[in-house]
Amino acid sequence: MNHFNLLTTDPNSKARAGVLHTDNGDIETPIFMPVGTQGTVKALEQRELVELGAHIILGNTYHLYLRPGEEVLSRLGGLHRFMNWQKPILTDSGGFQVFSLKELRTITEEGVAFASHLDGSRHFFSPERVIEIERCIGSDIMMVLDECTPYPATYDYAKDSMERSMRWAQRCKDAWVNSDDRYGHKQLLFGIGQGSTFKDLRRASLEALIDIDFPGYAIGGLAVGEPAEAMYETVDLSTDVLPADKPRYLMGVGTPQNLLECIERGVDMFDCVMPTRNARNATLFTTYGKINLRNAKFKFTDTPIDDTINSYASRNFSLAYIRHLFNVEEILALQLATQHNIAFYLWLVKTARIHIFAGTYMAWKQEFLAQFNAGIP
Amino acid sequence: MNHFNLLTTDPNSKARAGVLHTDNGDIETPIFMPVGTQGTVKALEQRELVELGAHIILGNTYHLYLRPGEEVLSRLGGLHRFMNWQKPILTDSGGFQVFSLKELRTITEEGVAFASHLDGSRHFFSPERVIEIERCIGSDIMMVLDECTPYPATYDYAKDSMERSMRWAQRCKDAWVNSDDRYGHKQLLFGIGQGSTFKDLRRASLEALIDIDFPGYAIGGLAVGEPAEAMYETVDLSTDVLPADKPRYLMGVGTPQNLLECIERGVDMFDCVMPTRNARNATLFTTYGKINLRNAKFKFTDTPIDDTINSYASRNFSLAYIRHLFNVEEILALQLATQHNIAFYLWLVKTARIHIFAGTYMAWKQEFLAQFNAGIP
Numbered sequence: 001m002n003h004f005n006l007l008t009t010d011p012n013s014k015a016r017a018g019v020l021h022t023d024n025g026d027i028e029t030p031i032f033m034p035v036g037t038q039g040t041v042k043a044l045e046q047r048e049l050v051e052l053g054a055h056i057i058l059g060n061t062y063h064l065y066l067r068p069g070e071e072v073l074s075r076l077g078g079l080h081r082f083m084n085w086q087k088p089i090l091t092d093s094g095g096f097q098v099f100s101l102k103e104l105r106t107i108t109e110e111g112v113a114f115a116s117h118l119d120g121s122r123h124f125f126s127p128e129r130v131i132e133i134e135r136c137i138g139s140d141i142m143m144v145l146d147e148c149t150p151y152p153a154t155y156d157y158a159k160d161s162m163e164r165s166m167r168w169a170q171r172c173k174d175a176w177v178n179s180d181d182r183y184g185h186k187q188l189l190f191g192i193g194q195g196s197t198f199k200d201l202r203r204a205s206l207e208a209l210i211d212i213d214f215p216g217y218a219i220g221g222l223a224v225g226e227p228a229e230a231m232y233e234t235v236d237l238s239t240d241v242l243p244a245d246k247p248r249y250l251m252g253v254g255t256p257q258n259l260l261e262c263i264e265r266g267v268d269m270f271d272c273v274m275p276t277r278n279a280r281n282a283t284l285f286t287t288y289g290k291i292n293l294r295n296a297k298f299k300f301t302d303t304p305i306d307d308t309i310n311s312y313a314s315r316n317f318s319l320a321y322i323r324h325l326f327n328v329e330e331i332l333a334l335q336l337a338t339q340h341n342i343a344f345y346l347w348l349v350k351t352a353r354i355h356i357f358a359g360t361y362m363a364w365k366q367e368f369l370a371q372f373n374a375g376i377p
Numbered sequence: 378m379n380h381f382n383l384l385t386t387d388p389n390s391k392a393r394a395g396v397l398h399t400d401n402g403d404i405e406t407p408i409f410m411p412v413g414t415q416g417t418v419k420a421l422e423q424r425e426l427v428e429l430g431a432h433i434i435l436g437n438t439y440h441l442y443l444r445p446g447e448e449v450l451s452r453l454g455g456l457h458r459f460m461n462w463q464k465p466i467l468t469d470s471g472g473f474q475v476f477s478l479k480e481l482r483t484i485t486e487e488g489v490a491f492a493s494h495l496d497g498s499r500h501f502f503s504p505e506r507v508i509e510i511e512r513c514i515g516s517d518i519m520m521v522l523d524e525c526t527p528y529p530a531t532y533d534y535a536k537d538s539m540e541r542s543m544r545w546a547q548r549c550k551d552a553w554v555n556s557d558d559r560y561g562h563k564q565l566l567f568g569i570g571q572g573s574t575f576k577d578l579r580r581a582s583l584e585a586l587i588d589i590d591f592p593g594y595a596i597g598g599l600a601v602g603e604p605a606e607a608m609y610e611t612v613d614l615s616t617d618v619l620p621a622d623k624p625r626y627l628m629g630v631g632t633p634q635n636l637l638e639c640i641e642r643g644v645d646m647f648d649c650v651m652p653t654r655n656a657r658n659a660t661l662f663t664t665y666g667k668i669n670l671r672n673a674k675f676k677f678t679d680t681p682i683d684d685t686i687n688s689y690a691s692r693n694f695s696l697a698y699i700r701h702l703f704n705v706e707e708i709l710a711l712q713l714a715t716q717h718n719i720a721f722y723l724w725l726v727k728t729a730r731i732h733i734f735a736g737t738y739m740a741w742k743q744e745f746l747a748q749f750n751a752g753i754p
Binding site: 038039040042043044045046047063067068071072075076077082083084299300302312316317318320321324325327328330331332334335336 | 449697
């Protein structure tokens with residue numbers, strides 16, 4: 001059974017609009033997924049995520065495995081019920097965090113041994129174990145365990161790493177097929193392509209995944225320091241190889257421009273900490289560019305953040321007020337800035353989708369980026 | 378003109394219910410006023426304060442004078458408009474903060490010179506200057522500049538300090554009468570009684586204030602370390618002296634029990650950082666007692682905070698989830714705990730008011746405190 005309906009493709013680019021069906025709700029693509037690492041999207045209430053129009057959020061397997069841990073999640077009925085979130089959740093595999101631990105981890109064919117960044121306690125993630133944890137979390141979309149190949153990597157390193165990740169992908173698929181949904185809703189599994197920026201490795205990786213057959217495919221190992229052009233080329237190649245009738249998820253990307261460039265190249269799903277993390281650093285994304293509220297020029301600015309964006313934060317508070325809140329280190333600063341930035345990212349993908357349906361995507365993209373890059377008039 | 382309507386007095390105690398009218402809305406007393414020191418009640422959105430039923434919030438003159446400062450407040454149209462809050466605001470005079478600076482301040486008959494806790498810059502607050510700043514803030518209820526006499530104080534210190542505060546109260550009254558409302562709404566001025574726990578000084582202080590004549594009277598200099606019984610006795614004496622047709626505000630108090638004891642003794646208005654500050658330390662006030670979510674016993678507790686309290690936070694999240702949020706230091710922990718604690722304090726005074734009207738205040742108070750002090754069943 002296919003969970004994805006491709007609804008239309010832009011006549012002037014590879015941009016596409018579709019719907020991904022899950023038991024906890026439909027996800028209209030292209031979509032941006034706010035990151036809720038530890039069972040909360042930082043500084044946002046769950047009802048606010050609904051209000052902002054989030055279709056799906058992310059959870060992080062590594063962090064949730066450490067805290068609150070499987071016993072709490074299991075006894076409290078899975079992550080949806082634990083955090084009181086009724087819409088879809090996607091969990092990454094935890095691989096990205098584990099591999100980031102560097103000296104604290106050892107990789108073998110069997111899996112990856114690591115020490116917790118919290119207390120140094122020893123743990124082991126195998127592909128099978130990760131599926132077991134994601135089952136316990138109860139995410140609607142689970143990701144396979146893979147190594148996010150660092151950039152730059154030698155060809156040999158990238159090849160070995162990718163090939164092991166593909167063997168792990170097969171083991172994840174087997175573990176998924178041989179295990180049950182935990183909380184009454186179906187849990188999908190997405191494969192992840194690797195291969196750094198080497199075209200033949202990328203192609204081989206995706207062909208291996210297609211051969212294994214997943215409900216969706218992610219493009220991993222990008223936004224890790226490579227030039228933007230290399231990212232775009234790798235995405236372009238990937239969406240050429242991937243089947244049209246499955247969703248494509250570009251992991252960890254990115255800026256508003258990155259999103260639009262990759263939507264143009266046929267990507268359906270995005271996640272990134274940028275809107276939430278930047279919000280907490282007083283950086284706002286608006287239709288007239290990126291602004292930093294620490295700048296003294298906003299001290300007396302009596303206009304709201306962005307009237308184009310339909311959120312409580314975007315329309316009801318002056319830049320001067322939110323600047324003051326950052327200045328005096330008030331929590332409300334983080335709340336309002338995060339609300340706005342998530343509203344902006346969701347507005348961006350929703351507006352992109354409207355223009356894909358209208359056949360005006362490329363013209364709109366050009367116009368939007370011109371305004372966005374020009375900054376405040 | 379009198380801004381306060383006394384609606385009823387409890388047959389079995391001095392508890393009373395009334396309404397204080399301001400141009401920005403009515404305040405049903407007894408009331409608890411959440412503290413919004415720097416132009417925000419920490420971790421709460423303004424729309425959430427409305428949702429929780431807050432009638433009035435506090436602002437702090439010392440903090441707002443330093444940041445964002447009078448020029449920003451003035452150019453942005455006063456604190457209501459700056460923070461997008463349409464209901465009443467009360468500002469304390471800043472005296473409490475200035476006197477807390479200890480080595481950084483010098484007091485004379487003229488006023489108090491002090492160094493900013495932020496950058497050491499030198500400033501001077503006279504009674505007249507404080508009225509000017511409160512006019513600029515635009516609070517609906519302004520407080521006179523006074524010295525919050527430390528506890529314990531010698532009789533002579535308390536007497537000199539109180540008498541100076543009463544001379545300052547007269548100067549504040551004059552400055553208020555001789556200045557205009559700034560933003561189209563009337564700004565009231567309340568006097569503040571001092572005198573530590575010396576009965577004759579308290580009486581003399583209040584008689585001096587009544588002689589000056591204010592729209593409302595505060596009982597200051599309590600909740601500064603004196604035994605609860607001394608606080609209750611001082612409150613009892615104060616409400617005996619104060620006119621029945623003016624609102625009485627007990628500054629900086631206190632615990633749920635403190636509130637009920639002082640409502641019983643005829644107090645109408647309260648403010649305290651306790652519900653908000655304790656929330657940020659993982660301490661929740663509930664109808665079944667005070668609980669600390671850091672306690673491991675809540676690790677798997679699948680019940681909401683308190684079904685009696687009608688707030689999003691109180692009813693929609695398990696103790697286990699909020700405990701997890703504190704454990705991993707997530708901002709949402711502060712948001713939900715603060716929402717609940719403010720909802721609890723507002724529920725407490727609202728329920729007290731209902732029982733004052735019903736003539737059942739004393740019985741309800743006893744029953745409530747028995748349950749509150751007994752803790753979780």
